[in-house]
Amino acid sequence: MRLVDDWKSFWRWFTTWISALGIVALEVYQQMQVFMPDLVKAIPDNVMHRLLQVLLFFIIVGRVIKQGGSNVPPNPPAA
Numbered sequence: 536m537r538l539v540d541d542w543k544s545f546w547r548w549f550t551t552w553i554s555a556l557g558i559v560a561l562e563v564y565q566q567m568q569v570f571m572p573d574l575v576k577a578i579p580d581n582v583m584h585r586l587l588q589v590l591l592f593f594i595i596v597g598r599v600i601k602q603g604g605s606n607v608p609p610n611p612p613a614a
Contacts, residue, residue: 549597
């Protein structure tokens with residue numbers, strides 16, 4: 536396994552932010568089930584499913600969008 540050349544700037548990538556948002560949304564939802572079960576019952580069952588579908592879609596979109604240039608020079612061609 537090899538890291539991408541600009542791995543040090545991963546925190547600026549759209550996919551990193553979208554993935555983190557998904558993780559936070561899942562954790563908040565799980566905590567709501569413990570501390571606010573009445574509120575969770577008021578949320579339709581498919582809301583979290585749809586939210587995660589949208590986040591995963593944007594992760595894919597974020598992978599194909601050219602995101603700002605990095606300061607890492609490209610690898611020289613192999614001789």
